[in-house]
Amino acid sequence: MRIARFTKDGDLSFGVVEDDDTIATVAAHPFGEIQFTGERQPLADVRLTAPILPNKVIAVGRNYAEHAKEMGNEAPTEPLIFMKPSTSVIGQQEAIVYPSLSERVDYEGELAVVIGRLCRDVPAERAAEVILGYTCANDVTARDLQNKDGQWTRAKGFDTFCPLGPWIETDLDPSDLAITTTVNGETRQDSRTDKLLHRIPELIEYITQVMTLLPGDVILTGTPEGVGPLRVDDEVSVTIENIGTLTNRVISRD
Template sequence: MLKRYTRIQQEGKTYYGLLNQDGTVQILEGNSPENFRETKVIVKDFKQLSIPCAPSKIVGTGLNYKDVVLKPGESLPAKPKLFIKPPTALIGDGDQVMQPPMVKDLSCEVELAVVIGKKCKCVPEGEAENYIWGYTVANDMTASDLQAEDTLWGRAKSFDTFLPVGSVIVSGIDPSQLELCSKINGKPGQKGNTKDLIKGVYWLVSYISHVMTLLPGDMIITGTPSGYGIKVKPGDCMEMEIQRLGKISNKVAAVETPYYF
């Protein structure tokens, strides 16, 4: 059964809830999918929070689509490359991606984000679905020049605001055949389908859980299809859309505060 989870504030308190078709929210008791309990409380007047959960970490996945066009010198790894994005990279739909002076070459990527629903360690692939809360849209921003400079991806992926995500977590859907696309200033960018993932969602959850303990609210971004690395600059508007999950729109702006590196 499809459900749409969100976080709201009402009367100074933060709640998780189920977003209804009419725009109202059914309040949930609890602070995690592990202990959610549906109530009969329906609210109309509330502030929807732009980030639908509170991850301890975001695990990124690189080079994980069959249709990816490799850059000179690149090859597909036997297993997807993993990297970590900090929670401070998260922003919501409509928020600005801030390009700091250190970054001269900024790019964006549409990705399916998997949100973990319960503590997950060394889980078999066949059981991984039981540990997933749901899915949302993500835009994996990258400082492409720093990525090339460092070889490692940590700095290039980790700046504040470098991960716009959707405000709703959708559960009860099959993640194996979802269309993804992006537009930059209204012009088509990337287009793909999760059927072309080299390593699927359940494999990724299992594999990553053998590396680190995944906690409720943690996110896995699953890679990006062909056409990745689309360059953007301050003033550009990025739209990322995934079938059944909706779309997010974010503009790029320049950081005006001093940087010393």
């Protein structure tokens, strides 16, 4: 099932994408049993937004060995987690705003996990029970500020720095999926999720030992090698096998 969030005539709703070209409106939210309103319309007639607006986004750094290496770091022995604010979240075809404070903004294509229920202290073997589904993400980063600050809050936390979408795929085995990032049609990242150093069940166990996760919270699982700079007017796309493609254009804040 592909769960989307969309606007039509000023109304914001959840829906289920059917047959690639139709969306069926959901009565309330996608947590628990899905209830439909009976309304269906062409997907082309609605505007997709971020498929979820999370309470919090927990991201994982250096979770692909080759990415850690390209950044001049050792691969961590346990998950390296940080957070992005909910105000950084945007959706399909929304603009990434290049901040005036930075001279180097990078793309980082990632697989994102969407949590489906309130949970705490989840053992790895039960992690699947708390997952609603998966979506594409771009952990946009002001690399110069990350290096300058020595911690990542400012570099990762700008408004528009967490594109998610185009929808949440609920019926998916995330263990070995192709993940690619293109800029203006040129492939920059090309890897597979089987190269994750810390797998999704391990991440959920680790994170929920620290904090309670709420329905709709998002975990960004890390980016593979090939990260690089974006410029104003670039179009960046993250494609994950059996999910879809998330596309955003970069604009100037001025």
